[in-house]
Amino acid sequence: MTVSGQPKGGPGILWLSRDFRFQDNPAMLAALRQGPLLPVFVLDGQTRAQGATSRWRLQQALIAFDAELRRRSGHGLTLLEGEADRVLPELIRQTGAVEVHQSDWPAPQMRRVQDRVRAALKPLGATLVLHPGHLLAHPARVRTGAGGAYRVYTPFARALRALGPDLPVAAVGARISVRDMPAIPLDRLELAPDMARGAAVLAEHALPAGEAAALARLEDFLDHAADYATQRDRPDLDACSGLSEHLALGEISPRTVWAMASDRLRGDAGGIAKFLSELIWREFAWHLLIAFPQMAERAWRPEWDGFPWRGAGPDLTRWQRAETGMALVDAGLREMWVTGRMHNRVRMVVASYLTKHLLTDWRLGLAHFEDCLTDWDPASNAMNWQWVAGCGPDAAPFFRIFNPEKQAAQYDPQGTYRQHWLKGDGAQAYLRATPPRWNLPPDWRESGGLEAGRARALAAYGAFREG
Numbered sequence: 001m002t003v004s005g006q007p008k009g010g011p012g013i014l015w016l017s018r019d020f021r022f023q024d025n026p027a028m029l030a031a032l033r034q035g036p037l038l039p040v041f042v043l044d045g046q047t048r049a050q051g052a053t054s055r056w057r058l059q060q061a062l063i064a065f066d067a068e069l070r071r072r073s074g075h076g077l078t079l080l081e082g083e084a085d086r087v088l089p090e091l092i093r094q095t096g097a098v099e100v101h102q103s104d105w106p107a108p109q110m111r112r113v114q115d116r117v118r119a120a121l122k123p124l125g126a127t128l129v130l131h132p133g134h135l136l137a138h139p140a141r142v143r144t145g146a147g148g149a150y151r152v153y154t155p156f157a158r159a160l161r162a163l164g165p166d167l168p169v170a171a172v173g174a175r176i177s178v179r180d181m182p183a184i185p186l187d188r189l190e191l192a193p194d195m196a197r198g199a200a201v202l203a204e205h206a207l208p209a210g211e212a213a214a215l216a217r218l219e220d221f222l223d224h225a226a227d228y229a230t231q232r233d234r235p236d237l238d239a240c241s242g243l244s245e246h247l248a249l250g251e252i253s254p255r256t257v258w259a260m261a262s263d264r265l266r267g268d269a270g271g272i273a274k275f276l277s278e279l280i281w282r283e284f285a286w287h288l289l290i291a292f293p294q295m296a297e298r299a300w301r302p303e304w305d306g307f308p309w310r311g312a313g314p315d316l317t318r319w320q321r322a323e324t325g326m327a328l329v330d331a332g333l334r335e336m337w338v339t340g341r342m343h344n345r346v347r348m349v350v351a352s353y354l355t356k357h358l359l360t361d362w363r364l365g366l367a368h369f370e371d372c373l374t375d376w377d378p379a380s381n382a383m384n385w386q387w388v389a390g391c392g393p394d395a396a397p398f399f400r401i402f403n404p405e406k407q408a409a410q411y412d413p414q415g416t417y418r419q420h421w422l423k424g425d426g427a428q429a430y431l432r433a434t435p436p437r438w439n440l441p442p443d444w445r446e447s448g449g450l451e452a453g454r455a456r457a458l459a460a461y462g463a464f465r466e467g
């Protein structure tokens with residue numbers, strides 16, 4: 001065993017999977033204490049299994065990180081292909097390093113890879129050292145009185161606030177020493193060749209990637225956060241932070257976001273306080289996923305495993321193609337297809353429509369979001385889908401069925417958002433971005449059926465309850 005933090009003379013291997021940043025990055029600091037930094041990204045099966053859009057966004061994160069690394073050191077990121085439990089031991093043999101440092105991404109798929117890497121490093125006398133960085137607080141800190149996981153947001157949030165999130169660590173220096181290794185050139189990387197919509201459309205509408213963009217976005221949001229609490233549910237306004245994809249990839253740490261937002265709390269009339277409580281929702285999602293790693297596959301409440309969800313079929317296809325005929329639902333799905341983003345309020349309406357009016361299995365909706373979102377996050381996606389479907393912890397009850405028309409009237413009162421995506425420039429962009437084989441009509445068509453869908457959902461729920 002080696003003691004982390006002691007210089008060994010070899011390079012300090014930093015195995016990146018998320019957390020592409022130079023601020024608040026304990027794993028990078030620890031690797032730098034070993035010697036010159038050797039930052040490695042391993043293009044493995046687990047990465048290729050991600051949805052196409054999040055792979056595309058990951059590529060943007062890698063490019064931005066590599067550019068900043070070159071600015072600070074003159075050398076780039078080492079990109080290698082293969083399974084991490086073969087690639088990393090080989091790197092250990094080549095370099096003589098004895099530790100691999102990683103910022104922990106506590107997703108079940110990464111846990112499996114980490115276990116395999118640990119086993120492969122052991123015969124070489126090398127170790128995998130995991131560092132915090134993806135969450136506000138180390139998961140072991142926030143426990144119930146009995147030492148278990150919370151199941152309800154409010155007591156979880158209270159406990160986290162009482163303990164206080166961990167503090168960010170010092171930023172890495174402006175100049176660092178980086179070890180250059182033969183690697184796949186980043187400009188040859190094509191992480192999402194299978195993306196069903198044109199990457200060009202996504203590139204045109206995507207937000208800038210990288211740590212500098214994340215910090216600028218946060219600063220800008222904090223300058224205008226006063227109205228966040230009252231306007232965050234309005235998809236027609238630009239009231240939200242847009243930070244989720246930066247957080248999903250760790251281009252900024254939640255601890256930095258918390259610290260910078262908390263500094264501005266004084267004098268704020270509730271906007272920033274509400275924003276901090278949303279950040280705790282992200283933390284709660286990870287808390288749940290760590291406690292229940294099957295959260296993306298199985299209902300949190302086991303009794304819901306027997307609910308008669310419908311599988312794939314024409315309803316799902318129409319939903320995926322934004323052809324349901326429900327204005328707010330189709331507008332949201334079009335927004336996601338073109339930009340890789342969807343407003344939170346609209347996500348709830350879209351998910352409710354699929355799982356309730358169309359009685360379709362929430363896992364099919366979750367998979368479509370996973371394929372289409374630039375901010376895909378396994379914890380937030382699974383928690384929210386289960387929340388909407390009614391089968392998760394602290395979930396909205398199944399009989400709470402969002403009415404897309406009422407939601408639209410309340411949250412898009414002038415119809416600007418719907419107009420843009422169904423008839424305006426957004427509609428044109430959407431039609432350009434859809435595969436020709438979908439053969440979509442040029443004009444969006446409205447359809448009815450809300451009441452029938454609601455009645456069918458309630459009847460299915462009633463029969464399910466009666467057993």
Ligand SMILES: Cc1cc2nc3c(=O)[nH]c(=O)nc-3n(C[C@H](O)[C@H](O)[C@H](O)COP(=O)(O)OP(=O)(O)OC[C@H]3O[C@@H](n4cnc5c(N)ncnc54)[C@H](O)[C@@H]3O)c2cc1C
Nearest residue numbers: 240241242243244278279282344347375376377380381384
């Ligand atoms: C069905 C469904 C699926 C979702 N899938 C994802 C996903 O894959 N990835 C993802 O990051 N978010 C997901 N969300 C949560 C939420 O919609 C997005 O985090 C939010 O829209 C991001 O925009 P923003 O950064 O401007 O948010 P802001 O309103 O500015 O909120 C600030 C931050 O708080 C966190 N946050 C806000 N709302 C939620 C929430 N409901 N759950 C968890 N964290 C939240 C995010 O990190 C966000 O960046 C999902 C929501 C629903 C209803």
